[in-house]
Each structure stands twice: as structure tokens, then as C-alpha cells.
Amino acid sequence: MTASHPIPLFGCRHDVLGHALKAIGILRAISACAALEDRDPDAEGWWSLDDAAFMIRSSRYPDAASLVKFFAEKYQPTPIIAAWNKSGGVTNKIEVAILCLSGDVSQFRADHEAMLEASGLKKTKKLSKVGALKFALSDAAHLDDLKKQATVAGLVCSYKEKRTRGKVTTEVTIASTVEPLERFRREQSVPLAELGFSVTKNLSNDGQLKFSTNSSNRSNVERLIADFNASLSDGSRDAGSDGNTKSQTSNGPLYAEISAKESGTDGTLPKIERMSMDPVLLRCLALAREWVNELQTQGALRNDSINILAQYRDNLPTQVTEAFDAISICHLIRRNDNPLFVNRGQQGRTDVFRMNWEHFIEFRNAPDVFTQSSLFGERITTGHTGSVKGKGTPFFPDVIKSYNQGLDWVTEDLPFCPLDYLLAVEGAFAMRGSVSKSLGARSQAYAAFPFVFEGPESMTDDQGDVTGLGASLWFPIWTRPATFGELHSFILDSQARLPKKDCRFSSDFIRAIRSQGVDAGFTAFQEFRFKMKGARIPWAVTGQFVTCSTTTSASLLNEFLAPVDASGFLNQFRFRTPREVKRDRKPDLHPYRAPILEAIETAAVEPSSTKIIDVLSKLATLNTQLAQSKALREKVSGGRVTFVPPLRCDDWSSALQDLQVDPEFEIAWALASICGHEKQPDGTSSQVEPFLGSLIPLRRLGEKWVLPEMPDPPSPQAVWTGIDLARDLSSVLARRVLDSAKDFRPAIVGTCTAQLTSILRFLQGELDDRRIARLVEALSLIDWRYSAAHTVVNKSFSDEEVDWDSVPIAYAAARSLIEVACEKRRTEAAEIEDRSGPRTKVQRTVALLSRQEPRLAALATTDALRRLAIVGVPNPYGEESRREKPKLSGRDVVLVDGSLGIDVDLARRLAAAVLIPLDRRDRWSLFRSITLPQNNR
Numbered sequence: 001m002t003a004s005h006p007i008p009l010f011g012c013r014h015d016v017l018g019h020a021l022k023a024i025g026i027l028r029a030i031s032a033c034a035a036l037e038d039r040d041p042d043a044e045g046w047w048s049l050d051d052a053a054f055m056i057r058s059s060r061y062p063d064a065a066s067l068v069k070f071f072a073e074k075y076q077p078t079p080i081i082a083a084w085n086k087s088g089g090v091t092n093k094i095e096v097a098i099l100c101l102s103g104d105v106s107q108f109r110a111d112h113e114a115m116l117e118a119s120g121l122k123k124t125k126k127l128s129k130v131g132a133l134k135f136a137l138s139d140a141a142h143l144d145d146l147k148k149q150a151t152v153a154g155l156v157c158s159y160k161e162k163r164t165r166g167k168v169t170t171e172v173t174i175a176s177t178v179e180p181l182e183r184f185r186r187e188q189s190v191p192l193a194e195l196g197f198s199v200t201k202n203l204s205n206d207g208q209l210k211f212s213t214n215s216s217n218r219s220n221v222e223r224l225i226a227d228f229n230a231s232l233s234d235g236s237r238d239a240g241s242d243g244n245t246k247s248q249t250s251n252g253p254l255y256a257e258i259s260a261k262e263s264g265t266d267g268t269l270p271k272i273e274r275m276s277m278d279p280v281l282l283r284c285l286a287l288a289r290e291w292v293n294e295l296q297t298q299g300a301l302r303n304d305s306i307n308i309l310a311q312y313r314d315n316l317p318t319q320v321t322e323a324f325d326a327i328s329i330c331h332l333i334r335r336n337d338n339p340l341f342v343n344r345g346q347q348g349r350t351d352v353f354r355m356n357w358e359h360f361i362e363f364r365n366a367p368d369v370f371t372q373s374s375l376f377g378e379r380i381t382t383g384h385t386g387s388v389k390g391k392g393t394p395f396f397p398d399v400i401k402s403y404n405q406g407l408d409w410v411t412e413d414l415p416f417c418p419l420d421y422l423l424a425v426e427g428a429f430a431m432r433g434s435v436s437k438s439l440g441a442r443s444q445a446y447a448a449f450p451f452v453f454e455g456p457e458s459m460t461d462d463q464g465d466v467t468g469l470g471a472s473l474w475f476p477i478w479t480r481p482a483t484f485g486e487l488h489s490f491i492l493d494s495q496a497r498l499p500k501k502d503c504r505f506s507s508d509f510i511r512a513i514r515s516q517g518v519d520a521g522f523t524a525f526q527e528f529r530f531k532m533k534g535a536r537i538p539w540a541v542t543g544q545f546v547t548c549s550t551t552t553s554a555s556l557l558n559e560f561l562a563p564v565d566a567s568g569f570l571n572q573f574r575f576r577t578p579r580e581v582k583r584d585r586k587p588d589l590h591p592y593r594a595p596i597l598e599a600i601e602t603a604a605v606e607p608s609s610t611k612i613i614d615v616l617s618k619l620a621t622l623n624t625q626l627a628q629s630k631a632l633r634e635k636v637s638g639g640r641v642t643f644v645p646p647l648r649c650d651d652w653s654s655a656l657q658d659l660q661v662d663p664e665f666e667i668a669w670a671l672a673s674i675c676g677h678e679k680q681p682d683g684t685s686s687q688v689e690p691f692l693g694s695l696i697p698l699r700r701l702g703e704k705w706v707l708p709e710m711p712d713p714p715s716p717q718a719v720w721t722g723i724d725l726a727r728d729l730s731s732v733l734a735r736r737v738l739d740s741a742k743d744f745r746p747a748i749v750g751t752c753t754a755q756l757t758s759i760l761r762f763l764q765g766e767l768d769d770r771r772i773a774r775l776v777e778a779l780s781l782i783d784w785r786y787s788a789a790h791t792v793v794n795k796s797f798s799d800e801e802v803d804w805d806s807v808p809i810a811y812a813a814a815r816s817l818i819e820v821a822c823e824k825r826r827t828e829a830a831e832i833e834d835r836s837g838p839r840t841k842v843q844r845t846v847a848l849l850s851r852q853e854p855r856l857a858a859l860a861t862t863d864a865l866r867r868l869a870i871v872g873v874p875n876p877y878g879e880e881s882r883r884e885k886p887k888l889s890g891r892d893v894v895l896v897d898g899s900l901g902i903d904v905d906l907a908r909r910l911a912a913a914v915l916i917p918l919d920r921r922d923r924w925s926l927f928r929s930i931t932l933p934q935n936n937r
Contacts, residue, residue, distance in 0.1 A: 005057075006044075006481075007064055011377040011420075012054035014047055017528045017540040018395035018424045020475045021372070023047070023054035024487070025426030029075055030058060031484035032319075033426065038074040050100060050142055054496050057481060073368035077360055077422055078429055079281035080323040082267070082353040083295055083312065085286035090256045090269060091214035094253055096195075096221055097257040098209040100181040105133050105174060106618030108153045115149070118142060119172070119619045132175035140170065150174055176708070178203060180253045184228050185209055191224055202382035217293070218258060225254050268357050275364070279518045280317050287315055323429040325447075357420035367419075374419040395424040395540070421584065430488060450494050451476065453506045455529055456597040458575070458590065469575050469590065472506035472543065474642045476524040482521075485577050490521055498558065501565045508600035512546050514604050515558040522577065544605055554606035556655035557615075560782075561600065563645045564619065567704070570596065573622075587635055592622055609658035613665075616778035619644050624777065627696040627707060643698060643705040646690075663758035668775030671729070671919045673752040673784040674736075676700065683742055688739045688747035692780040693731045695720040722777070725769040729912035734850035746842060750917030751784045756807070756925055763913040765905060809894075810857055810902055812929035813864040814914045815841055816850055816873055819923055841867075849911040857907040860899040865930060869893040876924035877934040 012023040027045040061067045078637040082091060093685070105127060109116060117123070120138030128134055137143060138160065150157035159172045181203065185192070197211035213221070232253065273285060291312045313324055361369050364676040372378045430447055451474040459467045463729035496503040496512040503509045506527070513525060527543030564570065573589035581588055596618045603611035623644040626632055633641050649655065659665040676690035677700060684871050689700055697714030707714055717739060733748065740747035761767055822844050845867070848860035871887030876883040885892075902910075916927070 005062075007057070007067060008048065008057040009375050010051075010053045011375050012371070013052050014049065014054075014475065014477055014526050014544070015542050016485075017473075017475075017542070018420055020526060020528075021395060021424040021427030021431075022420060023427065024430050025423035025428075026054070026056065026375070027484045027487065028426050028430050029423065030056070030061065030070065033076055033078060034070070034074045035076070038070070039633065041485060042483060044280060044483055045487075046481050047479055049477070049479065064376065065146050067651075068368060068371045071375075071419065072370040076278050076281075077356070078285045078320065078323045078426060079278060079317075080320055080353065080356075081284050081288040083291050090285075090292050090676040093212050094215050094218060096211055096213060097317065098184070098221075098225065099131065099255055099257065100176045100253050100560070104153075105131055105155060105176070108155055108174065109133060111153075112149055115142060115145060119146060132173050134171060137170040137172050143170075143172070146172065153214060164481060164709045181209055184225075184254055188224060188228065191220075195220060195224075197385075210935040214292075216282055220293075220770060221256055225256055225752055229254055268354055268361070271361060274358050275361075279552070280319055282318060283317055287312070287545065289475055291315075321430060321875045326432040339609065355828070356422065359421040361419040363422060370417050370419045373417040374423065387571065395412035395428075396420060429485075431491060447488045449473075450491065450496065451509070453503060453509050454575075455506050456594040456601070456698075458527075458594075459530070461751040466578055466588070469576060469613050471530040472509075473528045473530070474506070474509060474546075475528060477524040479523050480521070487722055494522070495929060496566060498562075505597050507597045507604060510544075510546055510601055510604035511554070511558050511561070513546060514554040514607070515550060524548060540793070543746075546605055551607060553612070553655060554604065555608075556649060556651065557603055557607050557612055560612075560647045560649045560652075560655070563647055567642050569619075569644050570625075572642060579584055580893045589635060592625075592632075596622060608655045612655055613659065613778055616647075616781055617774055620777040623781070625694050627698055630862065632825050633707075641707075643707070644781055645704045646700070647781050652782060659873055663754075663761055664772045665760055665775055666754045666758050667767070667916055668772050668779055670750050670752050670754040671776050672782065673750040673913065674915075674917065675784055676743075676747060677752060678743065678747065678749070686740060686747055688736055689742070690780075690784065691732075693717050694736060695777060695780055722773055726909045726912045728773070729915050730850040730852055733844055733911050733915040737846045741841075746918070748818065748915060749822050752918040753917045755919050756922035759913055759916050759918065760807065760811075761911050763808065763906070763917070765909065789878045807925060807929040808906065809896065809907065809929060810900060810910055811913055812926045813868065814845055814910065814919060815859045815922075816926045816930055817864040817868055818914060818927070819844055819918065820868065820873060838856055846911070846914075849914060852908045852911065853909040854902045854904060857902045857910050861900055861902070865893055865896060867896075868930065870934065873927045873931065874923070874928035875934065881934045885934065888927070888934070892931050892934075894930050894932065 009023070009026065011019065012026070013019045014023075023045065027043065030043045031041045033039075040060035043056065043060070044057050045054060047053075048055050056067065058067070081090060081564045093383050109121075110143075116133075116135075118139060119135075119142040121133070121135045125135055143159065147157040150267050154177065155174055156177045157172065157174050159170050160685070162169050162171050185203070195217050196212065196213040197209070201211075232259060269285060273282065276282065291690075295308060295312065313321060316324055322723055332451040431451070453472050453474070455470040455472040456800040459470050478487070478490075482490070496509050498508060498512055501508070509525075510798070524545060524547040526545050529541045529543045570593045573593040575585065575590035576586060576587075576588040580586075596615070599611070599615045599618045603615050624634070626641055626643060653660070657668075672691055674691040676686065676688045678686045678688075680686060680901060689698075692705065693699060693715050694717050697716075698707055699715050717735050719735050720728050722728070736747045758767075762772075842864075845860045845864045848856045848863065851857075872887035873893070875885055875888050
């Protein structure tokens with residue numbers, strides 16, 4: 001196979017997190033993870049979605065055999081070491097023994113040699129390792145003299161009886177006094193505890209203070225002893241030259257013997273250190289051991305952590321800084337850690353970096369076998385299944401799946417290749433971008449994962465406690481050949497942004513790539529969501545596959561959500577962990593906005609009219625709750641809140657065109673478009689709010705809705721309950737007509753209208769009232785003052801289209817009076833004249849209709865016909881008839897008696913139907929229903 005023929009890697013799939021990361025890792029490894037003479041920076045890779053494989057093409061490694069040989073013999077993992085973690089061999093264990101030098105045992109032996117030999121000391125006896133003189137007492141008569149002389153020399157003479165094979169002997173020990181050591185133990189209990197010494201532990205039998213600690217603490221031990229010695233007022237002595245290894249930082253009675261702990265040589269990194277010839281790795285390990293104490297002392301999550309990490313980063317080799325940037329963000333952000341690199345192992349206590357090197361050691365045991373398995377999906381032969389604990393966490397969670405069947409735990413040991421893990425880590429390192437954005441969209445100076453966002457769901461651990469918001473990672477898909485350098489540049493330059501806003505949630509990201517696209521050359525994105533499942537380890541779940549395409553609906557969705565983004569409405573409902581809730585005494589409000597984020601994400605993926613309406617509906621629900629609940633407003637920000645602003649969009653007909661044939665949507669559309677604040681002939685504006693002000697107690701103030709503060713009461717026009725649509729619309733009609741009594745026309749004119757056939761179906765109870773109510777609440781968020789007029793595209797109109805004999809006389813009379821009252825006047829003078837005249841006033845008719853009683857509805861009908869007979873209605877009988885008689889009035893308007901057949905159901909829905917704005921082309925059917933036919937000769 002030549003370089004012109006790509007190698008398909010069926011061990012990589014775009015819809016498996018570990019495999020998707022592994023694909024980038026393979027391209028990165030060939031280009032950068034080997035000696036200079038073994039790299040191929042011109043190697044190309046791309047996705048073949050039809051074959052479910054990642055394609056590799058390399059002139060240096062043109063076939064499968066040479067590719068396997070590269071990974072088996074030449075691959076060198078990125079030498080990144082988590083210097084803030086002491087596990088795995090970043091630091092070695094040391095044994096510390098602190099002794100006291102208050103007297104010189106060697107000098108005492110020389111001065112009292114005769115007495116000691118007479119007491120049983122042999123000339124060949126040497127001092128013990130701790131500088132004590134130990135021997136079996138042969139003559140008890142000398143014991144008192146030994147104690148006396150030892151005290152004079154500043155030493156302690158102790159003895160104990162030992163029984164050996166039935167024989168009792170007395171063992172004498174002459175050593176330095178332990179009083180300074182006991183004092184040291186008491187006064188330095190806190191720093192000793194930090195070093196690893198148990199405060200409840202006594203001195204050893206030979207008068208020493210012993211404990212184990214990390215090798216990075218050697219200087220701390222020495223400094224602690226030196227400071228104590230310097231604080232003593234009785235002077236100090238030099239350490240005796242007895243052959244022991246002593247650490248003497250200043251003259252004094254205490255000194256430390258420090259030796260390496262043999263078990264530390266079996267750590268993960270010491271093994272790597274012995275087997276690796278990579279100078280960069282050895283340099284990184286040396287730096288890690290040099291800086292681990294500083295990083296641990298300062299604390300990775302404290303205010304100075306950024307400066308410390310920056311200094312450590314400056315000392316790293318240039319080949320490692322990219323990988324360091326990829327993981328450092330985990331130690332700069334308190335919550336929402338990047339799911340690829342868990343924060344200090346907090347999720348499941350898994351140290352990803354130590355595990356990386358453990359997998360490398362395992363890989364080196366059978367590199368050919370593991371490479372074949374990882375790249376080409378071949379089954380691992382028996383004997384090479386691997387023994388690393390934790391396996392694929394968190395990239396391959398399925399291989400460590402476990403569950404409890406009631407009797408015991410069942411673990412599914414699925415086949416797993418350690419090279420999979422290594423390459424997934426390499427791919428994760430490459431996912432760092434240049435955008436200053438962390439997982440929670442909080443700007444930081446270092447790592448940036450441009451395709452990781454917060455999801456709407458919350459993460460819970462195995463105890464059910466909320467630990468954070470679920471993460472959503474979007475893996476880029478490209479289908480044209482690209483080198484790692486090109487891919488790296490793509491990732492660095494990729495910025496998913498909405499106008500004036502960084503993408504924070506996964507729904508924002510989908511909106512950005514669907515409405516604007518990503519300019520980096522990616523064709524699609526595969527989502528992976530991170531949740532908690534049975535453990536505190538993030539569990540990767542495959543999500544949606546979204547292509548980078550631009551559609552009209554997606555652009556309109558973005559346009560109508562722009563005011564919501566700019567207002568910060570959703571930002572008010574911030575997420576708080578249980579710890580933050582307890583500390584700040586403020587609740588977690590994220591559950592309020594989660595349904596909205598989910599609806600936005602669904603609509604962004606499939607921007608249909610139904611999905612867009614669902615977004616509006618959920619926004620309206622939360623907006624209403626915020627306006628009506630004082631308790632919720634206080635939870636948000638002490639009562640100072642932001643409501644959904646008027647949503648401006650120039651072409652809602654295009655965004656919602658699929659629903660225009662729906663009569664329920666048509667009626668809701670017409671109702672929601674009823675405008676307010678209409679300008680009056682004298683230059684003032686009406687005090688009646690747009691239709692949203694009839695639903696919730698808000699007032700329109702410029703480009704936003706506000707809830708007036710006391711003593712200014714909220715809008716009294718809000719009479720909507722959301723329980724009974726007919727009752728609600730009747731109340732809205734009465735209230736709006738009453739509040740606009742001084743206006744030149746009633747405030748019930750809509751930008752959009754409904755057809756008479758749809759209104760008659762509503763009047764007869766054939767439509768879904770609950771759905772209409774939900775649609776009204778949703779569509780009322782739109783700023784109808786600026787939207788284009790609704791154009792009905794599913795019906796052609798003519799004078800004979802509707803059977804006017806089927807129109808109820810009660811509805812025809814009341815709505816005809818509304819039409820005449822709302823008709824625009826031609827001149828300002830005419831407007832003023834009609835405004836002062838009583839003939840077209842509709843308050844009495846509306847007041848009777850809104851009571852929803854048959855008898856009062858009949859009176860309202862009679863009253864409406866009487867008023868129409870006075871003011872007249874436009875002639876509906878053709879152009880020729882209108883030229884002879886433009887208006888019909890007087891006897892041309894029908895008269896009815898009090899025996900109108902209005903039943904209870906019609907009376908209950910009549911006022912609601914009258915409120916719905918009617919298409920002007922349907923007015924002729926109404927006017928024919930209440931007038932006598934005209935002679936058209």
C-alpha cells in the first residue's frame with residue numbers, strides 16, 4: 001500500500017468518546033510524539049462516516065505493518081506529569097529518625113572504660129546506629145555508679161530485664177537524654193502532623209522520633225530541627241562521628257537521620273524513569289519533584305494558584321506546554337471541571353495522569369498485540385488482557401461497568417487495550433484551543449476547550465447529591481484530508497460565538513454552528529454528555545450529531561433569542577451546588593431554566609415551527625412565574641429582576657409558517673398580536689398595554705417589560721388565569737375596552753387577524769382551548785408593533801366564500817359593532833368628531849357580553865344592532881351597490897326581538913370570539929348577516 005492509499009482504522013468511531021479522541025491522538029502521535037527523525041508531520045487524517053472509520057495517510061508509514069511498527073517501537077507519550085499530585089512516584093517516601101545529642105556516648109566510654117568492662121561491656125562492642133551503648137550487665141553492683149556517672153555526662157542510663165531460655169539478664173542502655181526530643185515533640189506537634197507524624201505516637205524504644213514522609217519534605221524536616229535548636233538557650237553540641245548519616249543544619253541537641261524507603265522504588269514513575277530514554281520525560285519528572293512541594297503548599301485552588309502554575313509552566317519544555325494548558329484549567333476552576341481531566345481525581349478519586357503511565361507500562365509488555373487491537377479492532381489474545389485497575393476511566397466507561405444484582409457486584413470486563421487510553425489522552429491534549437473560555441464560560445488565562453459547554457442537566461453522585469451541571473463535549477468532525485498542524489490550527493482558531501455573547505450552554509453552541517457555522521472547516525459535531533451513573537466518575541453518553549449548516553429557520557431562531565441573550569434573563573437563574581446553597585443561603589435556581597435550555601437545544605437541532613413555539617411557551621411560563629411570584633423574585637436577586645424583553649423579529653411568518661394552517665395557532669396568533677400604547681390624535685399614547693399586559697401584571701417601558709415598584713401598583717389589566725380560556729378572553733375584552741374608553745378606538749386591534757371560519761369553529765367549541773391558551777401565552781412575548789403583518793397563505797377570499805347565513809346573529813352584531821368602532825378614520829378632524837360622539841361606543845355591549853349569560857347576550861345583541869342602525873355599516877353587496885349606497889343604516893339593519901336563540905354554550909364563548917381580531921376580508925359576511933339584501937340594479 002502506498003501513501004496515496006489511506007489506511008482505514010476501524011478501531012476509531014466518531015460516536016464513541018474514547019475512539020473519537022483516539023483518532024486525533026493517532027494523528028498527533030505520528031506528527032509529534034516520537035524522535036524528530038521518526039515523525040511524519042505531513043501525515044493526513046479524516047473521517048469516513050460511511051465506513052465508520054478514521055482514515056490515515058502517511059508517506060513515511062504507508063501501510064498497516066509500518067504503522068504498527070511505529071507505535072510498537074517509536075511512539076513516545078507526551079511527558080506530562082501532574083506535579084501537584086504526589087502519588088505515582090512524583091515524590092519518593094523517606095524514613096526520618098530524629099535523635100537527641102545532649103551527651104557524647106563515645107567520650108563517656110573512653111573516660112569510664114574500666115568500670116564499663118567490669119560491668120560486662122566487651123572491648124569489641126560498637127555503638128548502635130543511634131549512637132547508644134548497649135550491653136548485658138554482669139555485675140549489678142556497678143549499676144548505681146553507671147547511672148551517677150552517666151547523669152554527670154549529660155546521658156541517661158536505663159536498664160531492662162530480658163528472659164532468654166529461662167535465663168534472666170539485665171540489658172543496660174547508655175544514651176543521650178530524650179528531654180529535648182520530648183519537648184520538640186510537644187511544641188512542634190502541628191508541623192510534625194503535617195509531615196506525617198502521628199501526634200499520639202510515642203518515642204521509639206531507643207529514644208527516637210520516627211515517621212515516614214515524602215522526599216519533597218526533606219528540607220522542611222531539616223528546617224524544623226534547625227529552628228528548634230536555635231531556640232534553645234542552653235547551647236548545643238555537634239553531632240558525633242559515629243558513622244551514621246546525620247542531617248545537621250545548625251548546632252544543637254537534635255539531629256535527623258534520613259534514608260530512602262525501599263518500597264518507593266516500585267512506584268509508577270520510578271519504573272518509567274528506569275525504562276525511559278526520553279530526555280524530555282526525565283526533565284519533566286525532575287521539574288515535578290522540584291515543584292511539587294510549592295504547588296502543594298500554596299494549594300491549587302487558592303488565589304495565588306495562577307501565578308504559581310504560570311511559573312511552573314515557564315520551566316517546562318516547549319513540547320509539553322500545550323498538554324499542560326489542557327489540564328491546568330482543572331485546577332483553576334472550582335466547579336464544572338473539564339470532564340476529560342477530572343480535578344485532582346475528585347470524580348471517583350481517579351488520577352488520570354498516573355493511570356496514563358500505568359497504561360504505558362502495560363502497553364510495553366506486548367506493544368505489537370495492543371497496537372493491532374487499538375488501531376484495527378482486532379481481538380486481544382489470551383494472556384494480554386491487561387491488569388491496570390480503573391481501565392478506561394473516564395474515556396471508556398463501558399469497560400468498567402458494574403452493577404449490583406442483589407447478591408453481589410457484577411463487573412463486565414470488556415476487552416480493553418491500554419494503547420486506547422494513551423491515544424485518547426493524546427487526543428484530549430490536542431483539544432485545547434486559544435479561546436479564553438473554561439467549561440463554565442468563565443474567562444481564564446490558560447486552558448481552553450472550545451467545544452465543552454454546560455448542559456441543562458445536573459450531575460448527581462451515587463448518594464443523589466448534586467455535584468454540578470452535566471458537561472457537554474462537542475467533538476469536531478471533518479471529512480477532507482488534513483494534517484495535524486492544520487487540525488491543530490482549526491481547533492485553536494475555532495470560536496463558537498453568538499452576537500455579543502460567548503457560547504456557554506450546549507444549546508448556545510448548537511445555535512452558533514447551525515445559524516452561523518464554524519469557520520474552521522468542520523462539517524459536523526458529535527456530542528458527548530457527561531453524567532453521573534452509579535459512581536462519582538463522569539459517565540460519557542453519546543449525544544446528538546449536528547451538521548454545520550445554515551437554514552432560514554435556524555437564523556430566525558437565533559434572531560428571536562438575541563433579545564433574551566442580551567437581557568440576561570436566563571443568567572438570573574444561576575446554578576449553585578449544595579455547598580454554595582448552604583454557604584450563601586440562596587437556592588439553586590437552575591431547575592427553572594433547564595426546560596428552556598432543553599427546548600432551545602431541541603429547536604436548534606430541528607428548527608421547525610413546533611419546536612420554536614415550544615421555546616416561546618417555556619419562556620412564557622417562567623416569565624409569568626417570575627412576574628406573579630414575589631418569593632421567586634426574592635430568590636433571584638432580592639426582587640430586582642429582568643423579564644423577557646419584547647422579542648423583535650422581522651418575519652415571524654417565515655419562522656412559524658408550518659403552523660399557519662392550524663386554526664388554533666391562527667386564533668392565538670391574532671389574539672397575541674393585539675397591540676397597546678396606540679398613539680392618539682392629540683399626540684399622546686394609550687395607557688393600555690400590549691396583550692402581554694393583559695396576561696401578567698407587567699408594564700411596557702421602552703424596550704423592556706417591568707414590574708412597577710410600590711407604591712406604583714402593577715398593571716391592573718392582567719386578568720388572565722390560564723384556567724378557562726373563554727372566561728379569560730371575556731375578562732380581557734371587558735378590561736381593555738374599559739381602559740381605552742377615552743381613546744379614539746378600543747384597544748383590541750391586532751396586527752394579525754384570523755379567518756371567520758376559524759373563529760366560528762372556536763365559537764362552536766370545536767377547537768382545543770388549552771392549546772390556544774398556551775399558544776397565546778407564548779406568542780404574546782413577540783413585539784408585534786414591529787413585526788410584519790400576518791399574511792394568510794392557505795385561503796383565497798371572495799365575497800361569496802363564507803355562508804353568511806350560518807354566522808350567529810349575536811356574534812355578527814357584536815363583532816360588526818367592534819369593526820365599525822375600530823375602523824381607522826381618514827382625517828384627524830373626523831377622528832376627533834367621532835371620538836366625542838356616543839354612537840359607536842361599545843362599552844355597554846361588551847359589558848353585557850362579558851357576563852356570559854344567555855339573557856344578557858341577547859340584550860347585547862339588540863343593543864349592538866340598534867347602534868349599528870344609527871352609525872351604519874359598509875355596504876357588503878358588491879361595488880355597484882356600494883356606489884349607490886356606501887353605508888347601510890336605519891331599516892337596512894335587521895331588527896330582532898328579545899327571543900334570540902342563544903344557549904348557554906354560545907353565551908359563554910361569545911365575548912371570547914368577539915375579541916379575536918377578524919380578517920378584514922371576512923367583514924362582508926358579518927355585514928350581510930345583519931343587513932337586508934340590496935337591489936343591485
